[in-house]
Amino acid sequence: MDLHFGDSKPTDEERAAVDGLLGPPESPWEGASDRPDADLRWALGGRTARDRRDLLLPGLHAVNDRIGWISEGALAYLCRRLTVPPAEAYGVATFYSLFAVRPRPATVVQVCTDLACAARGSAELCSSLEARLGAPGTPVAGGAVWEKSPCLGLCERAPAALVVRAGPPAAPSWLGAQFPAPLSGHVNSAPPAFEERGSGGGAPSYGKGRGGEEAPSRATAVLAPATVDAITRAAAEPESAEPEPPAAMAVPQAGQKGLILLKRIGRIDPHSLDDYRATGGYEALRRAFHLGPAEVIREVTDAGLLGRGGAAFPTGRKWQATASQPDHPHYLVCNADESEPGTFKDRVLMEGDPYALIEAMTIAGYATGAHLGYLYLRGEYPRALERLTHALAQARARGLLGGNVLGQGYAFDIEIRRGAGAYICGEETALFNSIEGYRGEPRSKPPFPVEKGLFGKPTTANNVETLVNVLPILTMGAQAYAAIGTPASTGPKLFCVSGKVERPGIYELPFGATLGDLLELAGKPDQLRAVLLGGAAGGFVRGDELDIPLTFEGTRAAGTTLGSGVVLALDDTVPLPRLLLRIAEFFRDESCGQCVPCRVGTVRQEEALHRIAERTGAAAADDIALLRDVGRAMKDASICGLGQTAWNAVESAIDRLGTYA
Template structure:
């Protein structure tokens, strides 16, 4: 195809990096895109469509090496993939972890979100802005890094070196890491991984191991050893799945009433059955490991502490749905989880647990790991598909749904990490036994990410039906006088102290106008500045909106502006006028946005108004079932 490319040329290092990465990735391109969907470019043909999905990995390769994406490097990516340069630039500028402007080779991302900001994040930003050597390293404010139980958190993104996380971080430790000698071999990162892992999986519950199902191997099994995983029951579930056959596995999932743990709670057995029975081929499997909801970190703990569990669960899903390739899309801010999964996939492949004949059972399955690059919207399933295909992560209109027309236009099963780990438990104990825990649509156990004003923040696994009070007691109780709890994350809502005896089920949360969402339980005491918290949540949604639809693109900006004025004590007109505006914005975003981001962006703010955490106008209505 004819490409109109500027005269900017890549450096020799950029060219070599892109060519080497393409050489490794290209052999699988045709297989991964079998059954291409129509491309959006009138100039692109079959060859371009078969390469387009390599765009994000190539951008990662050159950005990892150089620390930014020059015009010359983008031009070379465009030529290599035969993708118009404007589209390459559009993708590159969509993701927060990519820079198309020169910057320091080391970037320190400091979380200033709802958990980390008040817990030392702001102090770290101030210290770095004052003391950091701008030529070698720079500081960037970041939304939630998924390390809320260890707040404050920092991510070091380093050109030519492995990324690493620090949490809990101090200004002195962050400065030391930013100015440490170059680490191209990854020795510092390996040391940091070991130190980080020793504490990140040591929440009190994971140490005791009582009544644990999903977390039973976390902190116990060696996450780098396939043999240790097998010695502790690994791959027994896959063997049972093959013995049962795909149809019976789906029946077990239906008997278990297993619902998705990503927030939508769609029945897993129904989803898998729809893909498995589709006559159109090939089928695809996608694991959504892009958890980016502020306050959420459960999937990270599973992937870091029990990576082979996810590999096995995805293999089962591939076997049942008839997919030969599983696409594991992990958020870019999880360096340790990414390294653990890369090693686990390689180890499983080397031992015949992935490949053309999995464990000698006569079926083929392999896993392709894709790194996100800092876009909360890519947690929405259709935006995630767009990202894998090499486009901007903008949600699609539904229908059609992914089960009929998903990745590359083919039937696709998409599940989040926690859901897939639950499949292992269903196969280990049987669907009926799984359904006996909890009840209704809320069966089995659930992971909750408890952070904020509690004695022992961490990931806690409890049976559905456990009360919020019991969960907080398990997490060491509240610090100070409890004011409110944000349940379900930034897209969730607040509950009051009188709601602590609500059973943590889909139905129980709905009865009090709340949602379990992604499992966030963020606790606020009477010293918390809730107006500032709401403003930060609004800033998060404004920043993460893909901008595709007006209600979300404009509404999130107006919502943040109103909350910023209230925080400053400078309302337009009166406080009541601002609150009425927020109420109106909530209705418009909820009713008219294309996807769940815009629809739920006002949820926490509307919930705070509804509960009187901020004085609400008398006509306020947010559809929360009369919680006033």
């Protein structure tokens, strides 16, 4: 690809995709064809041009969703509109697995081959697909292609596949008579309270937000569990796929009394704001306004809420550190890019109870002094995108978002930004870079996000489960919440149970329940060989170690990790060496390549596991010694958690399970 402004022209469809996001170009400098040549002398100033850089990722999505791939002409036109160097934009476009910069069919079938699906026969499914449809990437009937994919977040219905068909955006069924004015299809329009202001007075600036979100624009179909026949039919005709089951199907406990985080899922219509409010919705926000920001932070601190994304950092301390920063504006970021293989709890919460997340984000923004929140949503979650887009529209229409939330004089709004298939963007600073329009590479710390985060401003970043826990803290009180669980791990916890169990899905238990308690609920196999805790970045425990308490401190004492709540059960039918090799392949593919220990170490780890699979004895022992050296180097010297944890599962399988012994 020629990486400068050249003569390549966008097609009418590509131009329409970009203009639908950004609005029509204002001059020939931006690509307008109906302006005199004299206007070429006009261009945006440097600061104004840089302030549009964060629209690069939505722009790439707009083209990829509409056409199916991003051509040189489309990329050049988008770069001209945003004043972004094409070489940099090309680097961003090629960073994400969901984007293509070479021609491909409009319909792509992504077949998951990651851990939960591997335990449920994805290897056999792919072999059957190759026999019937040809190798991955081979065009099939209807002009579609199928590809092997990392985890799609559909682990409770493994093996899974996702069908994506590019095309013009269609208005969702919920748009129309409900709203007098239709939602804007581009992020560059905003309610007056959120427009950027100059320095000449007027209302205060709330930062870079435009108060909109990306509208759903792809035709998608979920096939889970997937079969060869279903994939073949959907490849030729995506509309033939059966409707996706309700989110409650992923919650075996749905409807049970005593649930806190999952209490609404399966009991209310997730589209209905009235249903949400009738079951206690927005009581927490009203109490937050009654308490004031400082007291809200005190409640969260006294409740002992720890982050549920894996790091277990105290949420109250993070909020207080952001709120106390004198630099403004402050930002709130919800990390909904759960890409850890085996994790799907945030997806279920967003699909089944979207208003809870919106309310929780509003409370977090109020407490930390933020007036704009970004919801960074995993690109493989089309139904969550539809549900959240609808919920945001309803909340704005009812005065629950916007310039005067609940009439309290507090301005807050939320923008959805879609990820594009990069596990590394689950790391908070990589996520910030992605939103800003750069490659999703982690930043060095310090400075920490609470000091300089998104757009260089103080930022609070929490994942979906962490934020949703704020609602019961405020409705039941900090002391009552802290009484659930253990003194060091308070509250309820969601666990993603998959693999060889009878009832895979999301389970809610108080901290302190044992691994055996959880697997009894899910229906553990008779011959339980091992359990992977924490996903690909976690560790294995033996099938007889079921008395491990499911707490942050309990799993640490047992020499493993709780992580984000992944519990993958394996029996003797699952080839463990092949599973370890898949973990190594995953980290090799997902490494951003920024630091040498991770970029080289993940490759060496995979190579060694390939060699071990081909031989045994003394030769294998040499490679195990090499694995230990490489693993220590990655753990000690990698910039971020991806490289630091890439060796964990392999190490635990060797030392704890005796694999390759």
